[in-house]
Amino acid sequence: MKKIIFSDLAPSPLGPYSQATLSKDTLYVSGQIGIDQSTGSFINDSIENETHQVMKNLGYVLAAADMTFEEVVKCSIFVRDMDDFAKINSVYATYFKEETAPARETVQVARLPKDVGIEISCIAVK
Numbered sequence: 068m069k070k071i072i073f074s075d076l077a078p079s080p081l082g083p084y085s086q087a088t089l090s091k092d093t094l095y096v097s098g099q100i101g102i103d104q105s106t107g108s109f110i111n112d113s114i115e116n117e118t119h120q121v122m123k124n125l126g127y128v129l130a131a132a133d134m135t136f137e138e139v140v141k142c143s144i145f146v147r148d149m150d151d152f153a154k155i156n157s158v159y160a161t162y163f164k165e166e167t168a169p170a171r172e173t174v175q176v177a178r179l180p181k182d183v184g185i186e187i188s189c190i191a192v193k
């Protein structure tokens with residue numbers, strides 16, 4: 068049985084999906100994009116700031132399940148431009164301890180919802 072997880076600090080789903088689902092001890096967090104739910108604005112002045120907003124949104128959803136970045140075991144990163152890889156990593160790295168960083172893949176895609184520059188999903192285990 069799964070539990071639906073929702074944070075009103077993170078953007079509402081853009082379509083027919085939940086922000087996250089909890090199955091036993093495992094949390095599946097949907098791809099987050101750089102919308103600041105408190106203002107409704109899309110943070111796209113730089114890929115660094117956009118990545119920060121995405122990570123903050125992931126953090127809000129994790130917190131709604133009483134979890135933190137410490138419990139994240141896997142991230143999936145979707146980017147519009149792989150040339151942003153180093154900039155994205157510089158921000159992403161601030162959310163994890165290097166020695167316990169989650170598994171991850173990063174892929175460049177043709178388009179993302181709302182034409183954002185980055186979307187990140189994650190899996191966390193309590």
Ligand SMILES: C=C(N)C(=O)O
Pocket residue numbers: 081082084097098099100180186
């Ligand atoms: C933004 C998303 N997570 C989606 O469209 O699936």
